[in-house]
Amino acid sequence: MPNDVRIGRLHELLRSGETTAEEIVAAVLDRVTSLEATLNTFITLTPERALAEARAVDQRIAHGEEIDPLAGIPVALADNICTEALRTTCASRMLGDFIPPFSAVVYHRLRQAGSVLIGKTNLDEFGMGTAGVPVFGPVPNPWDPTCLSGGPGWAPAAVVAVRQTALSIASDAGGALRRFAACCGVVGLKPTYGLVPTHGLIEFAPSLDHLGPLTLDVTGCALALQAIAGADAQDGFSTGTAGEAYTGYLGRGVRGRRIGVPREYLPPETHPGVRKAFEKSLDLLVDLGAEVEETSLPHTPYAPAAHLVLTSAEAFSNLSNFDGVRFGHRAEARHLHEMYRRTRHEGFSPEVRRRIVFGTLVLSGDHFEDYFVKAQKVRTLVRRDFEQAFKRYDLLAAPTVPVPATAASGNGGPPEMRPEDLPLLPANLAGIPALSLPVGFAGGLPVGLQLMGPPFGEGVLFSAGYALEQQTGFYRTTPPITGTEG
């Protein structure tokens, strides 16, 4: 099994006839088979369908058709992304048997591009990053299978890290996508709010939720964004023109770019190994011609509470349609009201119910101004911090997570209360793009660099990320669990 599943490279191999889509898909399915018992990354697998789709791509190539860069590329979707006629569970008992009647826009676009669905990945219930016993079991960190601090949330990043797929799509309402990309040693992008339509994503916090790609390298990330970005009429908040050529930014480098390093993103508890890898990546950026200086985003410390209040309020509203009437779990009950209560009691984990109750309280008359409205005001302040910073800097840089996976606080409460999630939350509140790419190791576990840009500044992120990646070549490094072949 070759370990180099960079999307651009696979595309070249397909075009030159050196391999077939069927061979690629068969190889990643072998990797799924050999590692699934250890890693538990998938909730649903679609091997026969994947092989059939791969053969269809091979036929198109045989007929001399020009293929899209994602054609024949294996993709995994987090299991909160709707796939028509294929079970979508949100890793919740509430949706254990739910078969969506339509596909998410993002999956529709990937299919149109010819990519091949391998399966649906495990996740925290509804992508909330909450504590508790995962319905489909935990997922170990691929670099250290004894480390379970990510709950099942590692899965969308782990499948790329161990080469069970070349592309993975996941949601990011509070930094999960970037956190897990960093901890699993892969590239992950949370795009600008609205750039990738979320119609068909079962969101729990629509004003903060994003969909983005996870890949082995920055080029793959740019290719994936090219396929999934752009407004769609089904998502009123989506924006941007489809098909922007993000790969055009890759070779532009960072010469003359001004990069700010917000001091609030390097808390005192930052792991020395993480700090070292981060500083080394800054040195590389300086060597490549960028100017780096320390800056401040002063309202950062208020962001976690604002995120907690807003996501909880939105969860109260957004999860209200899980009531046992039209889809999902239904509990036995004597009358309608009891059915609602019991269904939601049995279907949601205690952690999800707690968040909903908290959300109900912050929206109630007594607390509305002090909590909900104040959280919205903090959101304004966080957003203004970024607006000010981007007047001076092209990019902001920080460690994605200030501690390696084993030192993470684990699943002991809402993610907003984990100090290590502080650098992840502001980008969601402000809706700005943020790219995490692997830049080194701390204690044998990967370290991620987070690059943040102004709204619709994905191109600048790709330029800087690609320039760094050319120096580090991190995509050549594989978790020991995958073996060394290739």
Next chain:
Amino acid sequence: MGDRISSAEMARAAEAARLEIAAAEKEDFLEAINGLFAFVRRQWETLNTEAVTPTAYVRNLKSVCRPDVPRASLPRETALANAPDAADGCFRVPKIIENQ
């Protein structure tokens, strides 16, 4: 801002959200909920936001209307396919009036 949430207040919120909190978990729930309130209060203790405008969505969108073009909706059978209970082309639910 500052008071603890009472058990009765939590029960009212759970009722509004159509959620059950089992007797055995009430105490833990109340502790956790109050822990969340305390976390938020601690973080914002020194922050004055009086003159700040709230942000609901990060993008300043203007509402626009699209042409009203009729199109097919989800077929009835498809809409009912995931229903826990259906009859005569409708979702079937338990009786609405309690105590009867």
